[in-house]
Amino acid sequence: MSVRKAVLKGLAVAAVLTFVTTAPAAAADIPSDPTALKSTVTTAMVSHGFDENVARDNGFEIRVNSVGEQYSVPVSESAKTLVEQNIAASAGPGSPTTRGSGQVFGPCGSSTIYLYKSGLSVLKIQTSYSVNLPIQFRQWGVVGASGSGVFNVPFNSPYPGTAFWTGYGQTSVAGGGWGQVAIGSYVMKVDGNICWAGAPSAGF
Incomplete structure (x- = not known):
């Protein structure tokens, strides 16, 4: 070996x-x-899934779409602001793709x-x-x-x-x-x- x-x-x-x-x-x-x-x-x-406790503690909610994929949704104002700031800044290899309503899929x-x-x-x-x-x-x-x-x-x-x-x-x-x-x-x-x-x- x-x-x-x-x-x-x-x-x-x-x-x-x-x-x-x-x-x-x-x-x-x-x-x-x-x-x-x-x-x-x-x-x-x-992505290998979500921790609902961590999400909730930071103002996010984990949901499941029509094809069984989990995704996170910002529900607090601070979480919404965080997503807007960081998703806009994401770029380069491995950047995630977004499918409406803040759903992030792919790498x-x-x-x-x-x-x-x-x-x-x-x-x-x-x-x-x-x-x-x-x-x-x-x-x-x-x-x-x-x-x-x-x-x-x-x-x-x-x-x-x-x-x-x-x-x-x-x-x-x-x-x-x-x-x-x-x-x-x-x-x-x-x-x-x-x-x-x-x-x-x-x-x-």
């Missing part, structure tokens, strides 16, 4: 693996010139990973998401493998955040390898929408 398949299998069954976990790096550690980055990959994020945003090898043994990591509303919390991480084994760099946050976010980290590696936004990474938007990352991956 390849290293990549072994890691993915371990994530799926929660097997006990030895990870190298590191603290976030400073933004200045990432090259400012995008062409200097070794690999850059962006994928669409996908719920985009997720990105940037990998940059610094010297012989340091891998710089930059990961980001862009969604159409602020978030309630984030469960996010980057996993991968190199000649020195597998690694896991977490970027979780239990706090509300903006609709656009970028995180920085680094880890020790040996030789080449790969990294990806961990399967199961997601953001919970303030309208209750559970928006999963597309697990973009890249080599280094």
